[in-house]
Amino acid sequence: MNFSLLFSHVLLKGKSVLLIFLPFTFGLPALRRTLLWRSIMGLSGLLSGHRNSVQGSDFHNYTSWLKQYPSGLESFESIMKELPRKKIVVFLDYDGTLSPIVDDPDRAFMSPEMREAVREVAKGFPTAIISGRSREKVKEFVKLRNLHYAGSHGLDIMSPNSDNEANGVSYQPAKKFLPKIQQIKRVLEEETRKIEGALVEDNTFCVSVHFRHVHERELAELEKKVETVMEKYPDFHVTQGKKVMEIRPTINWNKGHAMEYYLHSLGHNDTDDVVPLYIGDDQTDEDAFKVIQRKGHGIAILVASIPKHTNASYSLKDPSEVLAFLLRLARWRNSTAPSITTPSPNI
Numbered sequence: 001m002n003f004s005l006l007f008s009h010v011l012l013k014g015k016s017v018l019l020i021f022l023p024f025t026f027g028l029p030a031l032r033r034t035l036l037w038r039s040i041m042g043l044s045g046l047l048s049g050h051r052n053s054v055q056g057s058d059f060h061n062y063t064s065w066l067k068q069y070p071s072g073l074e075s076f077e078s079i080m081k082e083l084p085r086k087k088i089v090v091f092l093d094y095d096g097t098l099s100p101i102v103d104d105p106d107r108a109f110m111s112p113e114m115r116e117a118v119r120e121v122a123k124g125f126p127t128a129i130i131s132g133r134s135r136e137k138v139k140e141f142v143k144l145r146n147l148h149y150a151g152s153h154g155l156d157i158m159s160p161n162s163d164n165e166a167n168g169v170s171y172q173p174a175k176k177f178l179p180k181i182q183q184i185k186r187v188l189e190e191e192t193r194k195i196e197g198a199l200v201e202d203n204t205f206c207v208s209v210h211f212r213h214v215h216e217r218e219l220a221e222l223e224k225k226v227e228t229v230m231e232k233y234p235d236f237h238v239t240q241g242k243k244v245m246e247i248r249p250t251i252n253w254n255k256g257h258a259m260e261y262y263l264h265s266l267g268h269n270d271t272d273d274v275v276p277l278y279i280g281d282d283q284t285d286e287d288a289f290k291v292i293q294r295k296g297h298g299i300a301i302l303v304a305s306i307p308k309h310t311n312a313s314y315s316l317k318d319p320s321e322v323l324a325f326l327l328r329l330a331r332w333r334n335s336t337a338p339s340i341t342t343p344s345p346n347i
C-alpha cells in the first residue's frame with residue numbers, strides 16, 4: 001500500500017487510528033490517558049470526515065446502545081408492572097441528573113419544575129439525594145426538607161429522622177480524615193493558583209479540582225501538580241468525573257454503601273418487598289448500580305446522552321428525561337398505590 005492509499009485508508013477509517021494507539025495508552029496515569037484519548041478521538045473525528053457523518057454514526061451507536069440499556073421512559077410500564085406491591089425507595093444523584101452540567105459549578109441550579117417533581121416523588125416514596133457535592137451545598141440547591149441528603153459521594157449522610165437530628169448528621173465514616181482533607185485543599189489551592197481556570201472546590205469529605213476552564217495545553221501540568229501533591233497523601237486517591245478530578249480518602253465506602261445504609265436505616269435492607277430505584281450519571285453512581293446488579297433487586301437508571309459502559313439496566317438521555325420520568329413516577333404512585341406515611345417535603 002503506498003502512502004496516498006494509506007492516508008486515504010486512515011481518512012476513511014478514522015477509527016482504525018484508535019486501534020493503533022490503544023496498546024500505547026495503557027500504563028499511563030488515568031487522567032493523562034483520558035486527555036490522550038480525547039485528543040485521539042478529536043483527531044479521529046476530523047479524520048472521519050464531515051460532522052454530519054459523525055453525528056449519524058453517533059446516532060446509530062446510541063440507538064444500538066439503547067437496545068441494551070432501554071429508555072426508562074419507554075420501559076416505564078414494564079418496569080412498574082412488577083412493582084405494585086413493593087415499597088420503592090428513590091435515590092437521585094444531583095449534577096447532570098437533576099440539574100444540567102454547567103460551566104460554573106456554583107450555578108448548577110435545578111429548575112422549579114424539577115424541584116416540584118422531586119417534591120411530588122418524595123410525597124410518595126422515601127427519597128434520598130446522593131451527590132459528590134458537600135451535603136450543605138446540595139441541600140441548598142435542592143431546597144426541600146424531609147429528603148435524605150448524602151454529600152461527598154456518600155461520605156456525609158444525613159436523615160431527617162436520624163437520632164441525632166439536632167446537628168443533622170447521622171453518619172460520617174471518614175470523619176477522622178477531615179483535618180487532612182482541609183490541608184490537601186489548602187495545598188492544592190496554592191499549587192494550582194497559577195493555572196488559569198483551575199478551581200478547587202471544598203466538598204467536605206472530597207476535594208474537587210475542576211478543569212473545565214483550563215486550556216488544554218495546561219492540563220498535563222495541572223495533572224502533574226495534583227499527582228505530586230497527592231504522592232504525600234497515600235491514604236487518599238484521585239478519580240475523574242466530568243471535567244473534574246476528585247480527591248477522596250481511600251476507605252471502603254461509596255455511593256453503593258450509602259444506598260445500603262439508607263435502606264438499612266429505613267428498616268428496608270435485605271427484604272424483597274423494598275426496591276431501590278437509583279438514577280445517576282456519575283462514574284461514582286456505578287457503585288450503587290453494582291449493588292443493585294449484585295443483588296438482582298432494584299432499578300438502576302443511567303443518565304447518558306452518549307453510549308457508555310454501565311452497570312445500570314435502563315437509561316435516560318438527560319435531566320429533561322429525568323424530569324419526565326419523575327413526574328410519571330409520582331403520577332403512577334398516586335394512581336396505583338395506597339398512601340404511605342412519608343412526611344411531605346417542604347421548602
Ligand SMILES: [Mg+2]
Nearest residue numbers: 093095096282
Ligand atoms: Mg452527577
